[in-house]
Amino acid sequence: MSIKVGVASGTWGIGPVEIPGQIPWNVFLDETKLAGYKYIEAGHYGYLPTDPTTLLNELAQRDIQVIASTVMNGHLDKPDDWPSVKSELMLAGKVGASLGAKHIVLIDDFYSSENRLPETSDRILTDEGWKHLIETTHKIADISKEEFGLDIAFHSHGDTHIETTEQIERFLEDTDPNKVSLCLDTGHLNYGGGNSVDFMKKHHERVSYMHFKDVNTEILERVKSDNISIQDATTMGVFCDLGEGNVNYPDLGKVLNDIEYSGWVIAELDMGTPVTRSPLKAATKARKYLESVGVG
Secondary structure (H helix, E strand, O other): OOOEEEEOHHHHOOOOOOOOOOOOHHHHHHHHHHOOOOEEEOOOOOOOOOOHHHHHHHHHHHOOEEEEEEEOOOOOOOHHHHHHHHHHHHHHHHHHHHOOOOEEEEOOOOOOEOOEOOOHHHHOOOHHHHHHHHHHHHHHHHHHHHHHOOEEEEEOOOOOOOOOHHHHHHHHHHOOOOOEEEEEEHHHHHHOOOOHHHHHHHHHHHEEEEEEOEEOHHHHHHHHHOOEOHHHHHHHOOEEOOOOOOOOHHHHHHHHHHHOOOOEEEEOOOOOOOOOOOHHHHHHHHHHHHHHOOOO
């Protein structure tokens, strides 16, 4: 088995570029190298240098490779959002292709707003909305492959219309496996009430890419009981160090070895900005923990 382990900029609290006070990109790259990682995602467009030559030089100096870019800029079920989704797709695709990336990670937009969640009925798509989400995903996959040679890995996410095990399984059933694979985020799956170990056992053939994070059960219970948005939950610390939450990583490591998973695993501890702890220490700790459970 040859699992390649990387780290996500979310561990440094990095989000959309308009958020003030984020850690400088050069510090993120320096600390990625110090923590022992060789793979990262490009993250939100505009955080890292957008000139490919400049960025490739910076990456080469640190022996780091970008293996995915991200698209999350609109609701996939809403036709009116297509222009913003496509705009980010073209930017992310161009950057990813120029850097030798393998995937575009596609995420639907939040249904939550500000600091609270909508009523339950607003969290579930209509049949028409679901149909459009699937069609849009296929359209994105076609453009990504034809224009940039990049595969789409769909990322289920808390506070989006694909967050529970049932929704993810419906998505897999309705999408073409030759066009769309899954970026399995263990933290978001468990955040939505799922079990990452059981899910990977059942659906590993559709999983091409993984994000590893962990979930603090006590904080999650408060989040659910008080109807708190995932943005505020993240600030509260719902995502904790690997091995300290409700994801069973020793068992997941065994599953990955049993199925001979050979893709990328991206360690990620989502933190808000400004960060409240050392990202370097968190990233280093995660790397050592993954080694202890047979990953990487």
